[in-house]
Amino acid sequence: MPASEPPAGCGPVDYGVPHVAIIMDGNGRWAKNRGWPRLVGHRRGAERVKEIVRACPDLGVRWLTVYAFSTENWKRSTEEVLGLMGIFARYIEKEADGLSAEGVRMRFIGARERLDPKLQALMAGIEARTAPNTRLNLTVAINYGGRDELRRAAVRLAEDAAAGRIAPDAIDEAAFAARLDTAGIPDPDLVIRTSGETRTSNFLPWQAAYSEYEFTPTLWPDFGPAELEKVLAVFSTRERRFGGAKA
Known part of the structure; x- marks a missing residue:
């Protein structure tokens, strides 16, 4: 069962998780369970993004990265792909x-090259408009695949x-990371995947090398701020050693 929403009047609390990345999975199943078209689930999922974005600053989260559309998602039906692209465009226009x-x-x-030019323009516009903002950094992965990102970074480096x-002998991890899509964005501290699946699905393979993972059975449209807070509270009890020995 999804967690209930946090009670009104709860004050901010910092769980020590500055960057959360989320694989938002389960929209289609959520809709199917109710006898509705898959796109209804995607629209409800977009509403959840808005709620999570608003909750993050009060939970100490300063960076939020969400997996919206993968390079593999083009395999879905034309109707679903076009519907998703429409949802992305409306979200940007409505929420700007x-x-x-x-x-x-x-x-x-x-x-971005494969995306519709109008959607690309909307993306560039909201990036420019919100560039001065610092309360929360929201990164949306669209037509993203980790292996593709690594390939493109390698091409740039070459x-x-x-x-x-x-110089070839000056190439180090920092030089490679500077050519990734996420250049200038800190690595995620915690990666959450909803819907009960326990794979990483080609999401941030370089950046999440030392991230903690949390897999929840909750479908994304049911994953509200209260459940996010519970996951962050669990994370705050973990000891991260980054390859070092336990003290």
Whole structure:
């Protein structure tokens, strides 16, 4: 059963999780369980994003990265893909004013070239409009695949080396990370996957190398701020050693 919403009047609390990444899974199943079309679940999922975005600052989260559409999702039906793209466009148009007013900076990662030019323009516009904001950094992965991102970063690095902009012996982890889509964004402390699946699905393989993971059976449209807070509270009890020995 999904967690109930937090009671009104609860004050801010910091669980020590500055960056949360979420694989938002289960929209289709949520709708199917109710006898509704899959796109109804995706629309409800978009509403959940808005609720989670608003809850994050009061929970100490300063960076939120969400997996909206993978490079593999093109395999879905044309109807579903077009519907999803429409939902993305409407979300950006509808939420632009609210995100800006609430101090949210919005960015996108992934290969944009395959996306509709109008959607690309909307993405670039909201990125520019919200760039000065610092209360919450929201990163949305659209047409994103971790292996594809690594490939593209390797191409950039090879081009820079061939052009003499970087010496081969100067290539280190920092040089490679600077050519990823997430350059300038800290690695996630916690990755959450909803819907009961326990795979990472090609999401942030480089960045999440030392992240903690939490897999919840809750379908994304049912994953509210109260459940996010419970997950953060569990995370705060974990000891992260990054390869070091336990003290």
